[in-house]
Amino acid sequence: GENVEQHPSTLSVQEGDSAVIKCTYSDSASNYFPWYKQELGKRPQLIIDIRSNVGEKKDQRIAVTLNKTAKHFSLHITETQPEDSAVYFCAASRGGNNRLAFGKGNQVVVIP
């Protein structure tokens, strides 16, 4: 089955700096890569996703890049703010309504 690795496990950044989280996957059939954000005590929520026919996608301060050849994808958060502090999960799927395979999560701490 799909194996998703996520690095680093924790990341502390100064407010205003950028944060980058990297993930790798193993299943070459995976074609959908969502990112979920889980704030303390809340449910995981989708913040951005990318499909295999796209190399990069941006939504305001967050962006995701995908390298299908190398089987890795990354989340970039620019101009970090305290409300960006959360656990971020990357995931991979074969699309449609197939199951998601998640990474272990990354605790991002934005220091004011």
Next chain:
Amino acid sequence: EAGVTQFPSHSVIEKGQTVTLRCDPISGHDNLYWYRRVMGKEIKFLLHFVKESKQDESGMPNNRFLAERTGGTYSTLKVQPAELEDSGVYFCASSQPLGAGGLSSYNEQFFGPGTRLTVL
């Protein structure tokens, strides 16, 4: 619109006891998923319902776990008997039926708040 709801939010039971978790998906979502996160590890897939049918149950760890979705609405996940290693947060998620694009469609999975299960 109400999101995915789960009950209870927390459950503390002793080893050997039975626990039943409930998930109410978003209305109209045919797809319902169960996932589990054991402390510090990844969120792992357990199973997937399409309406009342089990589409994929390859993630169920063993026969102590029984999931049902009678009538294709809410779902229950029963653990009987519970073991220490069953402790974790159990998430439910739901998504809409696929569009005409089939696997080219990508339906967001909406997650519930989770049930934190502690087995002592």
